[in-house]
Amino acid sequence: xxxxxxxxxxxxxxxxxxxxxxxxxxDILLNAECKIISSDISLTGGRVxxxxxxxxxxxxxxxxxxxxxxxxxxxxESDLIHxxxxxxLHRLTWQKTKDYTEDATExxxxxxxxxxxxxxxxxxxxxxTTLPDLTVPLEPLSKRHRxxxxxxxxxxxxxxxxxxxxxxxxIAAFVIEPPVVREPQPQPLExxxxxxxxxxxxxxxxxxxxx
Amino acid sequence: xxxxxxxxxxxxxxxxxxxxxxxxxLPIISPKISHFSPLVHQRIDLMLLGLEALNVGGTERILxxxxxxxxxxxxKNRIFLxxxxxxxxxxxxxxxxxxxxxxxxxLVVLIHYLAKSFEVKIRQHLIDAQLMKDKGLxxxxxxxxxxxxERFRNSFANRMNPRRVKVMxxxxxxxxxxxxxxxxxxxxxxxxxxxxIERLWVSLWDGEVN
Numbered sequence: 015x016x017x018x019x020x021x022x023x024x025x026x027x028x029x030x031x032x033x034x035x036x037x038x039x040x041d042i043l044l045n046a047e048c049k050i051i052s053s054d055i056s057l058t059g060g061r062v063x064x065x066x067x068x069x070x071x072x073x074x075x076x077x078x079x080x081x082x083x084x085x086x087x088x089x090x091e092s093d094l095i096h097x098x099x100x101x102x103l104h105r106l107t108w109q110k111t112k113d114y115t116e117d118a119t120e121x122x123x124x125x126x127x128x129x130x131x132x133x134x135x136x137x138x139x140x141x142x143t144t145l146p147d148l149t150v151p152l153e154p155l156s157k158r159h160r161x162x163x164x165x166x167x168x169x170x171x172x173x174x175x176x177x178x179x180x181x182x183x184x185i186a187a188f189v190i191e192p193p194v195v196r197e198p199q200p201q202p203l204e205x206x207x208x209x210x211x212x213x214x215x216x217x218x219x220x221x222x223x224x225x
Numbered sequence: 226x227x228x229x230x231x232x233x234x235x236x237x238x239x240x241x242x243x244x245x246x247x248x249x250x251l252p253i254i255s256p257k258i259s260h261f262s263p264l265v266h267q268r269i270d271l272m273l274l275g276l277e278a279l280n281v282g283g284t285e286r287i288l289x290x291x292x293x294x295x296x297x298x299x300x301k302n303r304i305f306l307x308x309x310x311x312x313x314x315x316x317x318x319x320x321x322x323x324x325x326x327x328x329x330x331x332l333v334v335l336i337h338y339l340a341k342s343f344e345v346k347i348r349q350h351l352i353d354a355q356l357m358k359d360k361g362l363x364x365x366x367x368x369x370x371x372x373x374x375e376r377f378r379n380s381f382a383n384r385m386n387p388r389r390v391k392v393m394x395x396x397x398x399x400x401x402x403x404x405x406x407x408x409x410x411x412x413x414x415x416x417x418x419x420x421x422i423e424r425l426w427v428s429l430w431d432g433e434v435n
Contacts (some may be wrong), residue, residue, distance in 0.1 A: 079425060
């Protein structure tokens with residue numbers, strides 16, 4: 015007997031159909047359908063589709079919270095899904111097969127629609143009776159992904175200003191002629207006192223001293 | 226974390242919601258980290274600013290709800306809440322200290338429940354913002370949305386330090402400040418969701434762990 019699970023929000027529905035191993039759990043997925051009500055588009059697929067959808071929406075939602083980009087890692091077997099900003103909207107792209115023989119489906123979601131998609135996925139993930147082995151844990155990004163909110167240009171401008179100032183000072187120092195160092199010349203002394211020994215001449219005039 | 230429904234009323238029929246177990250379940254992802262970076266403190270304060278701007282008398286609502294959620298041991302009164310928020314480095318009254326992990330958990334839980342209680346209003350504001358942008362009109366021209374934006378801008382100008390370059394940039398550019406107010410609404414919408422507490426908590430660790 016098929017088991018059906020449905021998760022609804024204002025703009026989105028997630029409908030899962032599958033089988034149970036035992037009890038009332040939905041253990042094996044046969045089909046997943048994600049309806050975006052505003053665009054009247056349904057995305058459908060199996061386990062790979064559902065996993066990829068959950069992983070991509072998960073990563074993108076964390077992007078919106080922290081501002082840091084989380085890699086959208088997919089199972090590339092099929093159902094290539096991608097979410098990226100498109101102005102103030104969010105573009106969801108779905109390529110059913112991996113060989114690009116068909117056009118991708120593109121849907122622009124506003125933030126409320128995206129939130130509703132997140133809601134149905136989170137409701138599904140919180141439901142322990144449905145595909146309990148499908149878990150997509152939330153994991154934080156490491157420091158190397160961090161941006162401290164300051165653009166790279168703002169961080170590097172002070173460094174360049176400092177280097178530029180030193181460079182200008184060096185150029186100015188090169189252009190300015192260095193002072194010429196001249197050896198001091200001995201200068202003749204004026205008005206010096208000449209001392210004549212007493213035993214040489216008594217007729218010699220007395221030495222005079224200049225003021 | 227199991228799902229739960231919220232029925233918060235603005236009148237005096239207060240229902241207590243125990244959150245101790247929820248807070249305890251929030252993992253300390255990296256025990257080596259004793260406190261988050263200043264940027265995280267800034268994010269938390271801005272989200273609270275957004276929540277206050279959604280409702281006239283928003284600060285009273287925050288205090289009332291913190292009591293309902295059993296957070297009185299951490300957010301004892303208005304002064305304590307102010308001190309916690311003064312860990313935002315952009316504030317005029319920046320205290321140069323950090324929130325400890327229990328305080329951050331309490332504020333994450335508080336933000337989630339507040340955002341949940343304002344979900345209808347947040348959704349409407351974001352839909353209105355999109356309609357204005359679709360028509361190529363300034364978001365400030367929408368009557369209801371402009372009230373939120375104005376309260377956000379005024380609170381930002383009154384509380385943030387204009388000598389900080391980042392603050393000055395926002396104060397000099399009203400459109401930029403409006404976009405900040407709207408991006409805060411985006412974050413609040415997600416924070417109020419089914420897994421909002423977990424999502425918000427893990428997002429605070431983005432870029433903080435090795």
